[in-house]
Amino acid sequence: MDILVSTEWLAGEIGKPDLRILDASLFLPGTPRDPRAEFEAAHIPGAAFMDLPTLADPDDPTPGMLPSDAMMTQRAQALGIDPDSRIIVYDNSPTHSAARGWWMIRLYGLGASVAILDGGLPKWVAEGRATQSGAATPAPGNAIARRAGGQVATKADVLTNIASSEAQVLDARGAGRFTGAEAEPRPGMVSGHIPGSRNLPSSALFHADNRLKSKDELRALFTSAGIDIGRPVITTCGSGVTAAILLAGLELVGNRDVTLYDGSWSEWGFDPATPKATGAA
Structure with missing residues (x-):
């Protein structure tokens, strides 16, 4: 399965026994929206709520850090995922958080394949397609999550990379947050960026109808x-969510040598010992 599937494709596949549809909506801190309430008000028929905001390590002080294999297994099984499941992830969020859900499903080796619904719920x-309301309680699945190695960058990795410049660092936050001109949405966090990094706001990768841009445009x-x-x-990015959009976009144009810094600015910006830069790249 490709990274992206169309709404037309999904409409033709709904109801097939191996298909699992997941809503991975998530909002930035301070956004007055509730992803679970919105899911229960209207979701794609047959979808389950991934609850991405809670799918994180509860013992890590940095928000949104990847969960343990055990926690991911428990959540995957509750979502009805089996080893042969074809998984489609979508969102209804301006952060386009489906990419984070897609990346996590793949990172933990869940299902037979996983893709992002291009354009998402909007x-x-x-297009006038049907939605359902209410909570979803899929039949339990039996998938086992095993996180793959070598696909996640740590703070130590990024610190080492500042000296080596072996990898390019690309930040998905808006330009104001990157330069330090705008405050971070998390109270007490300094603004700026990782020294030597470049900036490409993740929103730039999308058309007005929420579809990703073409490979040539990307x-x-x-x-x-x-x-x-x-x-x-x-x-x-800020907390490892929109960074997954850049990762997906880079893969679409042929670069598979991409890792995601899971702690992102939520970890880097809160640590007084990490070097920080302001201004343009």
């Missing part, structure tokens, strides 16, 4: 941000 609804965006698509990249 495009689905705009390639031009990465190039204009100063990224050599043929070299390794570490993606980062």
